[in-house]
Amino acid sequence: MNTNKTSILLDDFSSCQSKLSSRIYSNPQKKMVAISYSEVKDVIAEIEKALGDGLFIVALFSYELGGFFNNLSLGKFQKPLIIAWAFKKVEKVSKSSVDLWLSQEIEEDAKGSKKSLNNSGICNVRMNSNEMQYEKKIKKIFQNILLGNTYQVNYTFKVYANAYGSPVDLYMKLRERQPSRFGALIRDNGFNVMSFSPEWFVELDNGTLRAKPMKGTLAVAGSKPSDLSKDKKNRAENIMIVDLLRNDLGRISEIGSVKVPKLFEIERVGEIFQMTSTVESKIKKNIGLEKLLEAIYPCGSVTGAPKNQTMKIIKDLENEDRGFYCGSIGWLDPCSSPNSLLGNLMMSVSIRTAVMSGHNLTFGVGSGITIDSNYKEEWKECLLKASFLVRLPSGVGLFETIRIEGNVPKFLKNHIIRLIKSAGNFGIPCDPDLLEELVHQKISRDNIQKNKLYKLKITLSPEGNYDIEINPLENIDPFPKIFWAAELIGKQKSVVDSRDPTFYHKTTSRYIYDRAWKEAEKKGGFDGIFINEKGQVTEGGRTNLFIRNGDNWQTPPISCGLLPGVMRAIIIKDKDTKVQEAPLTPKDVIEAESVYICNSLRGLVEVDFSSLASGINVLEYSTIDEA
Structure with missing residues (x-):
């Protein structure tokens, strides 16, 4: 597999010929990285210079970068705060062109590969929190709310897994399960980011700033959109973040220009309904990237309100850095005029986002907690949000080969134990008692000869179906080479x-x-x-x-x-x-x-x-x- 390359896809499932909103970038001219607070201003200045030079930028901003703009010390900064790439051009494409490009990327990766790259998936899924630990954290949030320290806390935890096969094929499979407006596949020399975010953070379009905070969730099963739009608890969550975003945008907008043209809109995202609202304003003159981020970053929907104090609470509650999860993925186009510091841009909130380093995959999930929250329902909501990833069907099947001697399958229980462990690891259903019964039925039904040796092969499909076959076991040389x-x-x-x-x-x-x-x-x-x-x-x-x-x-x-x-x-x-x-x-x-x-x-x-x-x-x- 070719990992020595950089290519970026910003993937809008609604992109079409009449409105090409997906973007493909390749062959970066420059890569800019900030790992510590001391490097942030210099990297932002480099980005602004590249924009002034007519280059197109794609940037990853970590959640912990928000500490720099809010005078907080967040995390241990073991991961970059900013990674940005500068390109000479961008290719704007439709969904069908994206599909073709992804297929071509897999074909290119397959050259020289030792495995089928279409058999991608995840295994060994685990979390850094269980329901009991989650409940304790939610109770601490309630205490902070009652003390008046916060109104809402966006609390998150991590899902870990091991990935196999082509990252591109894995992205395609997850994309089918979670189509999104703000999908992204970033490949940079073995480092991969796969985002399936439905959340619009901020857009700058010819001087108009537009934010669409997403807060409020309801399972699709057994519900209809109006159930969410009328829900008082979810409306309260949403309006808190709308007020926060109005305040953030107001810091860099012309006086009197901040408006909320749409409230409590409902859209379906996979297996859940989400509530969004829209905040708009006119940006002031002489606002560059640093001032923009200083005013709005990170998005209030992934912190809570009030932002600064709630970020402190999050730091104390969560077990580790969020990294690029709950940060932002954005594109920035060159400045349209010599007098502009910023051209058009679009930034998503990087929720529903997996980060892969080698075969190690990390995925964050969370929800907004208010005084009306029920921890059991919030826990279920988090599991539902992660289900498109953690319940991804296996990309491979499993098999066992067993010696039959004297009509007896040797070490059958050992083989079944190994198969069960592997099936659990890959999320494949497998019933050990049924399997053992099927094996003995097969041996009886095939009328095999007791004085001969046979090979029994059990195949377990990715869907959990069994196939059992018996064939004679051939002799081998006594001293094989x-x-x-x-x-x-x-x-x-x-x-x-x-x-x-x-x-x-x-x-x-x-x-x-x-x-x-x-x-x-x-x-x-x-x-x-x-x-x-x-x-x-x-x-x-x-x-x-x-x-x-x-x-x-x-x-x-x-x-x-x-x-x-x-x-x-x-x-x-x-x-x-x-x-x-x-x-x-x-x-x-x-x-x-x-x-x-x-x-x-x-x-x-x-x-x-x-x-x-x-x-x-x-x-x-x-x-x-x-x-």
């Missing part, structure tokens, strides 16, 4: 990424592994051995690997990026073997007294590893990009 996978399928495709979560599970996305052992068979062997991005030995295409020197046995640890094999676990638990888990280099394997491979079909098998020494030169890798 193994090769380096690089010798069989090439250097680039044989390097596994230990950070890729799919390597730790027996998924149906195993093309490169299957190709390695099939190529080995063509050369009269049995398997190909893989190396990870650190140059450590991992496993074979269908086996785990052990080396022996005297009475000392070693095998790579799971953390190197390999499958926790059922037979591997049994061998490690064997007290007579005394296996040590330790990272192994190719040299360790070549210089071992004996090398063994294992899986639950074959058991532990000593191999001919003479070809590994002759193929060592193929492992002289250059720097490995993310696999």
